[in-house]
Amino acid sequence: MKRFYVTTPIYYVNDVPHIGHTYTTVLADVLARFQRLMGREVYFLTGTDEHGQHVERAAQKQGIPPIQLADRVVERYHQLWKTLGISHDDFIRTTEESHRRGVYNCFERVKAQGDVYLDEYEGMYCTGCEAFYPETQIVDGRCPDLGHPVERLREASYFFRLSKYQQPLLDWYRDHPESVRPDFRLNEVRRFVEMGLRDLSISRTSFRWGIPFPDDDRHIFYVWFDALCNYVTALGYADDSPLYDACWPADVHLVGKDIVRFHAVYWPAFLMSAGLPLPKTIFAHGWWLRSEAKMSKSTGNIVDPIPLIDAFGVDPVRYFLMREMAIGQDASFSEEALVDRINNDLANDLGNLASRVTRLIETSCAGAVPRAAGAADTHLKEAAARAVAEYRAAFQELRFHEGLAALWALVGETNRYIVRHEPWSLAKDPAQRPQLETVLYNAAEALRIIAVAVGPVMPAASASLLEQIGGADAPAGLLEWGGLAPGKKIIAGRTLFPRVDKGAYFSELPTTPPGKPDTASSPPDGGTTSAHTRRTTMDQPAPDKPGAPGEPTPAQAAPAPQPATITIDDFLKVKLRVGKILEAERLAGADKLLKLVVDIGDERRTVLAGIALVYEPETLVGKSIVLVANLAPRKMRGVESQGMILAADDDGRPIIATFESPVPPGATVR
């Protein structure tokens, strides 16, 4: 039987995994688990892309051979995927011998078609993207896609006759609208191909870290030719393995939007040339952005998933990634949004429903699943059927955020059902016993369906919830009504998702917060730090280093006894002035800080405020705020902060104080 074959891109080993890589892999894992739940045989492949100039250079910088760097980084990937419960069937490394054999095999078939010739190439090469760009697209010596520096490269090269496949590719897109998704990506790819395809240089001579050409070892394979072949070489394609027949063509190649061209143009052209079937779908997701930019090592704005998993657990992080990003679109990463999802969706909605239902069954049904013996009540059953239908349709098409929204609508419906039927009142009247048992059975059964359906996203929480409601033995994967067997013991009093104390979490500034560039510059084998230090005030984080101007000495910092009240003279010592925000920008290397320039009438002040998780800089310009104008200046992250703006502490969210009608800058506030 044909297996559902899903792949992730294979990750470069010049960099340690970050939340972007984590996202692609969790996406693939959710799809794989969902297809298994639907009864499909699945084959799920991930791995690492270990050749190329940027890997060679990264290794040189560390003074180690590239394979040693690869070995270290691969270990990080293995650990992270294990922690995250990724259920892949294989992990391919492009430095494996069987992969090399597969690449040779593909190449021989392409060559046999007359699609390879030797020529000379000169162009602007981006090592970061491992791709040539036309000179017209180069801006200030940088590549158009990600702004990496480019360099002129001239070398003898083997070429692949990509131009020959322009029309066959256009025909393929026309005949298979599902070949590239979402639709707007298919349109982009089509436009790109319609503009004309030039033959593609597929060998390099300017460095050595790659697979040597079979008959000419002055050349190594272009890393993308080598890497794309992984999708078939991992199936034992070169060795006539039955796995290849069972899996190929792939059902879904999951890729980020930055690598669509390689997968939707080059890869199908290579396959057409080699006479192999084409993948069914190349599905492109968007980027996780941080401070409006794609996360990347070179930008220094990456988010390390490990401290997030340490702080919040695996399933909440997986849920957040799937729920927060509408697949195909970009999304901004923020810890604030993560904590809100955990507290609202998980702890409040689903967690509270589970504890409510189990407690009610414990107290009024002797801790065992009751029998639905009361008057026919199909309301919740129908709501569950609707939610399941929406969920299935959405998950089939990888719209996981929508599928989850449908399940959460059922969570809400179940909560309302309980409130409407008041089982606590029914429990007081013995005549209402059948009705009570029906209500509780229905609520528990709705929860069972929810638990099964969230399994692909939150495998551990799903198992725990099933156990709590006595549904662990129900037929696996059953999404139809009626799976709970009356009489099964339930477990009450177990917290499914602990609430995050937002105030405490955000008042602690990690010494190496998840989004801080320190993590990006740490060597790939370096550890991660999740130690936290307490911040002094809401918007005045700890200074750079001891002894910076304005920082209290240890003696000054010792808490002085506080009188219960202060005099008006004490209060007037604090000079509060109206300030108008003229400029606002994020501060490189600090997730939570904004740098503001504030007009206070007779002068302009530069102020650092810890409000970046709540406010976008551009929304602040023009606002009038209250500034503590006579606070000793303090240096943070190399910038002197000349004052402090006032903000309310709303459960850890700083909400700035403003005025209800216009006031001129510099006016005194008392």
Ligand code: MSP
């Ligand atoms: N090695 C190539 C892929 C070869 S596949 C035959 C490569 N590797 S990568 O490590 O740079 O990126 C791997 C994947 O991670 C890409 O799909 C990329 O889009 C994804 N992400 C990297 N940063 C990302 C975000 N900030 N957000 C979401 N995904 C992003 O490209």
